[in-house]
Amino acid sequence: MSVLDISEVARRSGVPASTLRYYEERGLIASIGRRGLRRLFGPAILDRLALISLGRAAGFSLDEIAAMFTAEHAPQFDRTALSAKANEIDHTIARLAAMRDGLRHAAACRAPSHMECPTFRRILKAAASGAFEPPTLALRRGGRSAR
């Protein structure tokens, strides 16, 4: 207990072994040693992975997350970056809310064709003018999940 092999880490964290090796290569995690060829991890790896997962969900790239970890000797995490990301997320939320309202309107609108609905055209105009363009954070498709 407290020394985990890679499959155990994968099982407990939900992160595939291949991803764990990849993260190690990228410098995001480190094993505490080897038994023969096999990596051994300490229990702290699970917090680390949760942190990575959190960072990813917040829109940080792996590089950014890695940078935060190496700068971790610095007093704290980097409250400025966290705040900045929070603000960014606020903007993303605002964009998404506008999108959602637009979609709902389009779904409910009685106009014979969407193109004839003034509200829809307004939204379209906003889209055309790039109002929905990603600031840094954007929408993506294609979640790996069911393998």
Added chain:
Amino acid sequence: MSVLDISEVARRSGVPASTLRYYEERGLIASIGRRGLRRLFGPAILDRLALISLGRAAGFSLDEIAAMFTAEHAPQFDRTALSAKANEIDHTIARLAAMRDGLRHAAACRAPSHMECPTFRRILKAAASGAFEPPTLALRRGGRSAR
């Protein structure tokens, strides 16, 4: 006027010519003809592009958008799909709001280390349990913008 060449469309829509060709190849748009080799577009292309931009911002893939267009002879746009996407966006917003609150808390928290802050650990636990995993819609990095 009212017949646009590709660079004019690019200029007015903000969509690069290479992307316009790509969209044509993918069946998202069509030119109304050619002058020699050169594509000619009607003014309707601008609405079309706005629509595509809107769809992209909403998280639809190019394939999904193309499907909507070909199904466009169908009564309307497909209010069900629009509603569904709106709901999806709602969930995304909820996830993002949770994330943002977490980040803000982490930025403001006085605990000596984030790992010792109960709120942060709670958020971390949520991240670890996959609460922030994308349902279909997720966060992305890497916006083309400059250049």
Added chain:
DNA sequence: GCTTGACCTCAAGTTGACTTGAAGTGGCAG
């Protein structure tokens, strides 16, 4: 001692939405 199979490494493939580059064409100003 031998087999098994989970683990290893390293290179290459995947996905989506484009961009870039090389090589060719042809409309139009001069």
Added chain:
DNA sequence: CTGCCACTTCAAGTCAACTTGAGGTCAAGC
């Protein structure tokens, strides 16, 4: 008529974050 250069095509490259595959290693159970 000529030359320029914006346009064309088609193949290949890019980016991020992984996954997959081939071929190899070795700890443990029988």
